Amino acid sequence: MYIFLKYINYTFNVPLDSRHARFYGCDHLPKQAGNREDRRPMGRLDHCYNIADLREVAKSRLPKGVFEYIDKGTEDQISLDNNRATLNATKLLNKILVDVSDVQLDAQILGAKSAMPLVIAPTGIAGLTWHEGEFELAKAAGRAGVPFTLATGSNTPMEKVAQESGARAWFQLYMWREKELSYELVRRAAKAGFETLVWTVDIGHGANREHNARNGFSQPYKLNARSIVDMLKHPEWLATMMGRYVMGGRMPEHVNYPEKYQMRMTGGGKRAAGHATAMRADRVSWEDVDRLRDIWPGKLIIKGVMRVDDAQMAVERGADAIVVSNHGGRNMDSAPATIAVLPKIVAHVGDKVDVIVDSGVRRGSDIVKCLALGAKAVLAGRATLYGVAAGGQPGAEKALAILKDEMKRTMAYVGLQRVEDIDQDIIWRQD
Numbered sequence: 001m002y003i004f005l006k007y008i009n010y011t012f013n014v015p016l017d018s019r020h021a022r023f024y025g026c027d028h029l030p031k032q033a034g035n036r037e038d039r040r041p042m043g044r045l046d047h048c049y050n051i052a053d054l055r056e057v058a059k060s061r062l063p064k065g066v067f068e069y070i071d072k073g074t075e076d077q078i079s080l081d082n083n084r085a086t087l088n089a090t091k092l093l094n095k096i097l098v099d100v101s102d103v104q105l106d107a108q109i110l111g112a113k114s115a116m117p118l119v120i121a122p123t124g125i126a127g128l129t130w131h132e133g134e135f136e137l138a139k140a141a142g143r144a145g146v147p148f149t150l151a152t153g154s155n156t157p158m159e160k161v162a163q164e165s166g167a168r169a170w171f172q173l174y175m176w177r178e179k180e181l182s183y184e185l186v187r188r189a190a191k192a193g194f195e196t197l198v199w200t201v202d203i204g205h206g207a208n209r210e211h212n213a214r215n216g217f218s219q220p221y222k223l224n225a226r227s228i229v230d231m232l233k234h235p236e237w238l239a240t241m242m243g244r245y246v247m248g249g250r251m252p253e254h255v256n257y258p259e260k261y262q263m264r265m266t267g268g269g270k271r272a273a274g275h276a277t278a279m280r281a282d283r284v285s286w287e288d289v290d291r292l293r294d295i296w297p298g299k300l301i302i303k304g305v306m307r308v309d310d311a312q313m314a315v316e317r318g319a320d321a322i323v324v325s326n327h328g329g330r331n332m333d334s335a336p337a338t339i340a341v342l343p344k345i346v347a348h349v350g351d352k353v354d355v356i357v358d359s360g361v362r363r364g365s366d367i368v369k370c371l372a373l374g375a376k377a378v379l380a381g382r383a384t385l386y387g388v389a390a391g392g393q394p395g396a397e398k399a400l401a402i403l404k405d406e407m408k409r410t411m412a413y414v415g416l417q418r419v420e421d422i423d424q425d426i427i428w429r430q431d
Contacts, residue, residue, distance in 0.1 A: 095426075096415070131240070148165065301322065315349050
């Protein structure tokens with residue numbers, strides 16, 4: 001492996017030609033493409049003008065199995081496509097001859113100031129898109145002044161994220177079948193300094209992501225004929241991501257799993273056996289919210305709410321916020337778009353808790369639409385994950401900067417200068 005990685009490193013020191021253009025997400029390379037500086041992350045990011053551009057760079061850089069794991073939904077992609085289609089179908093009314101000289105995006109999220117009404121969502125595979133990808137995302141969030149949510153399945157120690165990233169740190173929890181193991185993680189997160197706990201509740205019996213089987217992709221990422229060929233077709237990823245783990249003397253691991261289930265994200269080892277079953281907590285109830293409320297000292301969010309009665313129950317059980325979420329179209333393929341169910345949920349509980357929404361945000365205008373329909377903020381997952389996959393921390397910062405600029409421009413078009421003034425008046429409704 002060492003010799004192979006050294007060979008890959010050598011190949012990246014030779015001049016590039018047009019065959020490498022896809023690494024840059026554009027149709028041609030700069031004239032000085034052979035210059036080492038142009039091959040750094042910022043070189044390719046300069047040619048990215050929106051989240052779709054970042055997605056294309058990520059697609060060219062990542063093995064197909066890794067990329068489709070983060071990019072696709074489940075089964076026929078109905079819920080995934082519907083999230084975007086419904087956001088696209090939601091139209092805004094521009095307002096003219098008003099002062100928009102001082103548009104500000106500052107927002108209050110769970111009682112604390114954020115530079116914009118956005119939180120980076122938990123994405124457990126970030127560490128397979130970029131070396132220590134979760135930490136890169138967290139640092140980008142800290143620089144941008146927005147909260148970051150660390151996934152249970154991440155490979156960066158929670159203590160490092162909470163204490164060294166500079167971000168408002170939230171921790172996402174999956175409930176394990178052995179619930180006491182989950183409570184251990186909760187206590188560990190509290191000790192590390194996380195301010196908010198996000199319990200993701202919409203996992204059921206796992207997702208039917210057929211594309212993973214077709215690509216030979218699994219969690220943990222196992223070596224097989226398809227995955228090996230896939231990796232060899234993406235030497236930059238192999239060298240700059242996997243190679244850095246190898247050179248550092250370790251492979252990416254699920255370091256935030258309970259100790260008995262900690263394992264490598266690649267290969268898994270003996271502890272991989274049975275971990276999927278152990279994580280499938282299919283015997284949960286509202287009493288588990290009570291238990292978390294007892295042991296967690298900070299803010300508590302329930303993520304995966306799609307019904308009014310569930311939202312009301314979350315309020316009764318003491319949740320500080322809820323996330324209206326269909327898991328980005330990654331779990332139940334028949335789920336409606338979150339923006340379609342959001343207004344009714346807000347009407348019933350929006351005066352009692354912060355209502356956050358996710359699933360499908362790709363433009364700053366999407367954020368404005370969500371806020372106009374009652375959300376206090378959005379969770380963005382794929383958008384910033386494409387960024388970190390394209391260029392590490394600079395790529396994630398680029399994604400956040402794009403969304404911020406688009407949101408600011410949209411607010412000016414609808415004639416508003418402050419986030420708190422966004423309401424349903426700007427939504428166009430066909431008579």
